[in-house]
Amino acid sequence: MAGNSFGTLFKLTSFGESHGELIGGVIDGCPAGLNLDVARIQAKLDRRKPGQSGISSERKEEDLVRIHSGIFDGITTGTPIGFTILNKDNRSKDYAHLKDVYRPGHADYAYQAKYGLRDYRGGGRSSARETAVRVVAGAIAEQILSVFNIEIRAFVQGVGKISLEKEVDWESIPDSENNTVRCPDLKTAEKMKKLIESVRNEGDSTGGVIECRIRGLFAGLGSPVFDKLNALLAHAMVSINAVKGVEFGSGFSSAAMKGSRYRDEFRIEGGEPKYSSNNSGGITGGISNGNELVFRVAFNPVTSIPKLAKASNTSGESQSLSVQGRHDPCVVPRAVPVIEAMAAITVLDQFLARRSDKI
Numbered sequence: 001m002a003g004n005s006f007g008t009l010f011k012l013t014s015f016g017e018s019h020g021e022l023i024g025g026v027i028d029g030c031p032a033g034l035n036l037d038v039a040r041i042q043a044k045l046d047r048r049k050p051g052q053s054g055i056s057s058e059r060k061e062e063d064l065v066r067i068h069s070g071i072f073d074g075i076t077t078g079t080p081i082g083f084t085i086l087n088k089d090n091r092s093k094d095y096a097h098l099k100d101v102y103r104p105g106h107a108d109y110a111y112q113a114k115y116g117l118r119d120y121r122g123g124g125r126s127s128a129r130e131t132a133v134r135v136v137a138g139a140i141a142e143q144i145l146s147v148f149n150i151e152i153r154a155f156v157q158g159v160g161k162i163s164l165e166k167e168v169d170w171e172s173i174p175d176s177e178n179n180t181v182r183c184p185d186l187k188t189a190e191k192m193k194k195l196i197e198s199v200r201n202e203g204d205s206t207g208g209v210i211e212c213r214i215r216g217l218f219a220g221l222g223s224p225v226f227d228k229l230n231a232l233l234a235h236a237m238v239s240i241n242a243v244k245g246v247e248f249g250s251g252f253s254s255a256a257m258k259g260s261r262y263r264d265e266f267r268i269e270g271g272e273p274k275y276s277s278n279n280s281g282g283i284t285g286g287i288s289n290g291n292e293l294v295f296r297v298a299f300n301p302v303t304s305i306p307k308l309a310k311a312s313n314t315s316g317e318s319q320s321l322s323v324q325g326r327h328d329p330c331v332v333p334r335a336v337p338v339i340e341a342m343a344a345i346t347v348l349d350q351f352l353a354r355r356s357d358k359i
């Protein structure tokens with residue numbers, strides 16, 4: 001199975017399955033000399049781990065990261081960083097009834113068709129448990145970026161049909177950590193939480209939207225034509241489980257705008273561009289343009305739900321299926337640190353590539 005690495009200069013290779021012994025990763029290309037704050041990595045993992053609130057999967061994982069290489073006296077050495085996270089609370093027996101059935105909306109049938117076999121315990125490699133590995137690599141990338149004052153913040157913008165309509169300023173994004181939904185507006189967060197609880201009580205689930213912003217990004221990041229910054233970010237985002245859409249700036253709504261409204265007017269002040277709008281989301285021609293980088297990511301509702309579905313078993317017979325076990329009724333609260341992580345890895349990779357731009 002190829003396709004387990006992401007990035008060129010800062011490159012993450014991830015390994016492991018949901019119900020195997022452990023999951024982990026190797027980061028090749030992490031620059032030497034970073035005073036690595038492991039507590040900051042762990043804090044990111046704690047925001048992703050299951051069992052963290054009443055509206056997430058009840059699987060209880062400590063998700064403690066162990067770093068095995070690439071660090072000496074707390075400082076990165078430039079050699080590969082190898083790390084692991086143990087799987088402790090994997091109740092594989094909960095999945096025994098799925099051995100011979102393909103769950104609709106899951107990767108079961110596609111994996112079987114492609115590889116001729118599959119690990120049915122918790123979805124194996126197709127499980128979003130793998131995203132914990134990305135969070136570790138992303139937390140390291142974020143620490144490097146913060147040395148250069150590049151900061152990434154994400155929050156939940158929508159759950160089902162409930163959207164945060166207010167403008168969110170940069171300073172209020174951290175408020176989203178004060179509620180279990182991770183929406184910076186408490187009133188909207190309460191409504192979202194109620195919706196998540198009600199779909200869960202119905203044995204169902206709901207999707208949602210996460211918005212991500214990146215500040216401190218100067219003009220000039222991205223490698224046209226195939227490695228445009230927006231193309232790389234879209235690749236990074238769509239590689240996350242359950243992601244069904246990505247939009248930059250005014251995104252799909254820009255299709256209904258006139259050019260006179262869409263174009264982001266700017267003037268140069270003290271050598272820096274000052275924009276009066278941000279419909280392009282901070283990227284033009286595939287290159288960061290000095291405006292704040294803004295994009296949103298849409299997640300589908302999870303499909304492992306108790307509500308009965310028509311499913312096919314491996315012998316081709318139809319059967320009704322109710323998926324039991326511990327599942328997220330809505331993934332967006334836990335996916336916020338995953339979005340931040342993939343954004344950090346992508347931006348750092350392009351940041352490192354900048355040395356090849358000009359003399």
Ligand SMILES: Cc1cc2nc3c(=O)[nH]c(=O)nc-3n(C[C@H](O)[C@H](O)[C@H](O)COP(=O)(O)O)c2cc1C
Pocket residue numbers: 057105106107123126127128131240241242243300302303304305326327328331334335338
């Ligand atoms: C953080 C996170 C947690 C998830 N938790 C669940 C879950 O508990 N149950 C489930 O059915 N899907 C869950 N998913 C989604 C599945 O992993 C995903 O839908 C499935 O692997 C099929 O892949 P696809 O939706 O990308 O096609 C989660 C996704 C993320 C990002």
